[in-house]
Amino acid sequence: VCLAGFALPFTTLTASAATTATSTDTLILTAGALSVVTVSAGSVSAALSSSSPVSSNLAVADWGDTTGSGAGWNGTMAVSLFNDTRRLGQERGRPHPHQQHQRHVYRHRDPGLLRGHRHLRHRHLGQRHGDRLGVGQHLANNGSTATGGTATTVGSGVKFVSAALNTGMGSFRVTPSGTIAFDGNLDWAGAYVAQVSRPCAIRPGRRPLGFN
Amino acid sequence: MRRLRRTLQGVAVLSGALVTGLMPCPVRATLSIANPSPSSATVSIATGLLDGGLPAADWKDTSAAGTAWHGTVAVTLLNLTGTWTKTAGSHTLTVTTSGTYTGTSAQAYYVVTVTSDTGANVSASVTGSETATITNQAKSSPIAVGTRGVTVKFDTAVTYTNGDNFTIHAGNMPASAMALHPATGSITTTSGSETASFTNGGTTVTGGTATTVGTALAFVTTTGASGGGGFRIVPGVEITYDRNNVWAGAYVATVSYSILTGP
Numbered sequence: 342v343c344l345a346g347f348a349l350p351f352t353t354l355t356a357s358a359a360t361t362a363t364s365t366d367t368l369i370l371t372a373g374a375l376s377v378v379t380v381s382a383g384s385v386s387a388a389l390s391s392s393s394p395v396s397s398n399l400a401v402a403d404w405g406d407t408t409g410s411g412a413g414w415n416g417t418m419a420v421s422l423f424n425d426t427r428r429l430g431q432e433r434g435r436p437h438p439h440q441q442h443q444r445h446v447y448r449h450r451d452p453g454l455l456r457g458h459r460h461l462r463h464r465h466l467g468q469r470h471g472d473r474l475g476v477g478q479h480l481a482n483n484g485s486t487a488t489g490g491t492a493t494t495v496g497s498g499v500k501f502v503s504a505a506l507n508t509g510m511g512s513f514r515v516t517p518s519g520t521i522a523f524d525g526n527l528d529w530a531g532a533y534v535a536q537v538s539r540p541c542a543i544r545p546g547r548r549p550l551g552f553n
Numbered sequence: 554m555r556r557l558r559r560t561l562q563g564v565a566v567l568s569g570a571l572v573t574g575l576m577p578c579p580v581r582a583t584l585s586i587a588n589p590s591p592s593s594a595t596v597s598i599a600t601g602l603l604d605g606g607l608p609a610a611d612w613k614d615t616s617a618a619g620t621a622w623h624g625t626v627a628v629t630l631l632n633l634t635g636t637w638t639k640t641a642g643s644h645t646l647t648v649t650t651s652g653t654y655t656g657t658s659a660q661a662y663y664v665v666t667v668t669s670d671t672g673a674n675v676s677a678s679v680t681g682s683e684t685a686t687i688t689n690q691a692k693s694s695p696i697a698v699g700t701r702g703v704t705v706k707f708d709t710a711v712t713y714t715n716g717d718n719f720t721i722h723a724g725n726m727p728a729s730a731m732a733l734h735p736a737t738g739s740i741t742t743t744s745g746s747e748t749a750s751f752t753n754g755g756t757t758v759t760g761g762t763a764t765t766v767g768t769a770l771a772f773v774t775t776t777g778a779s780g781g782g783g784f785r786i787v788p789g790v791e792i793t794y795d796r797n798n799v800w801a802g803a804y805v806a807t808v809s810y811s812i813l814t815g816p
Contacts, residue, residue, distance in 0.1 A: 358584065358615075359586055359587065361586065361809065362589040363810070365808060366592045366608060367591070367592070367593040367594070367804070367805045368593075369596070369802070369803045370598045370801050370802060371598065407597070407797075409802070411720075507662045507664075507722075511796070511797025512797060
């Protein structure tokens with residue numbers, strides 16, 4: 342402002358304006374979930390004449406914890422019986438007398454024809470393949486037996502991996518390994534297949550959240 | 554009082570002269586920022602990123618000179634300092650807040666386990682992101698837990714027992730977590746004929762520390778126009794985080810704006 346050639350600072354006559362301002366930005370992260378997704382099936386080949394048990398990696402899966410809670414979690418495995426359906430009604434070139442007319446259902450009804458139902462044993466649980474397993478996450482129950490259920494349903498779950506409190510957030514690729522026992526005198530040559538189910542549970546020993 | 558009255562009369566005379574007898578003269582450019590509104594957004598941890606906006610504010614150029622101006626933004630780290638929760642034992646904390654976590658981990662945690670309590674003083678072990686020992690410290694004030702700003706305040710009226718256990722989650726997202734993202738920002742003209750546009754899209758707004766803002770980055774520029782102009786501006790940003798390495802909770806950053814002359 343000018344007064345006959347004399348200038349007064351503008352701010353002496355008006356309130357000064359702020360040229361800076363401060364506020365806050367908040368990012369609220371909400372809890373995700375526990376998850377397990379199968380990556381690939383496990384498979385192993387062994388001659389009937391070889392010694393039992395045979396070591397095998399089991400199905401590979403990605404385990405995830407995006408709950409952001411640090412509550413810990415555990416993973417269990419449950420398996421059906423190892424089942425070879427291709428043997429039904431076709432043994433050494435001739436139909437099996439009990440399977441001629443009940444080819445696909447007979448195996449459920451006559452336990453004597455359930456070839457290859459075996460217990461899956463996982464012993465090498467110290468071996469792991471994870472992208473982030475660290476302190477607090479570990480494989481558990483080395484040497485325990487995962488008892489098979491039936492040919493079509495899985496048995497009881499056995500915990501094989503767990504994450505302690507305040508650990509285990511993120512995703513992990515886990516490859517459990519074990520041994521599969523068989524009897525070369527009683528089993529057919531062929532593919533025995535078991536279902537493997539892996540629920541994931543919050544906190545070791547707490548409620549399962551996954552499928553079973 | 555008499556002197557004050559004389560002074561006020563003098564001002565009145567001066568004001569009258571300003572209105573009736575003065576010639577026009579240049580006026581200093583007046584830039585301002587006002588009414589910043591805190592911003593908040595919610596996203597699932599599993600998503601991994603968020604495209605959104607920083608606090609909206611009113612940016613204004615009230616000069617008649619038509620000088621170009623630009624705006625800058627500076628931010629602290631996105632900080633989570635949770636609250637203490639009892640995880641074992643029978644005694645609780647009335648004050649569950651902590652000092653601001655100043656470390657570099659996005660997913661830190663501290664577990665304090667009481668070992669003894671004399672009534673006035675407490676001893677405890679600290680585990681988790683840091684390992685430390687609290688030895689016979691007064692309960693009357695917050696006690697440092699480790700070296701990264703976290704504190705715990707025990708109740709003076711409570712005698713804690715061996716095994717009382719408390720946990721807190723904390724973290725700071727990386728300094729590079731935030732980048733300008735004009736697509737999710739907005740510029741609304743509120744006055745004048747100036748034109749404003751975002752700049753430096755995709756550039757990281759580097760966070761400072763948990764408590765101090767980092768280097769300012771220009772995010773909006775104007776052409777300048779006679780008569781000035783005003784805008785309500787929401788700077789767009791993209792926040793990226795490691796979903797494997799964060800807690801569920803509220804990460805908060807302080808946002809500082811400045812308005813400066815020049816394009």
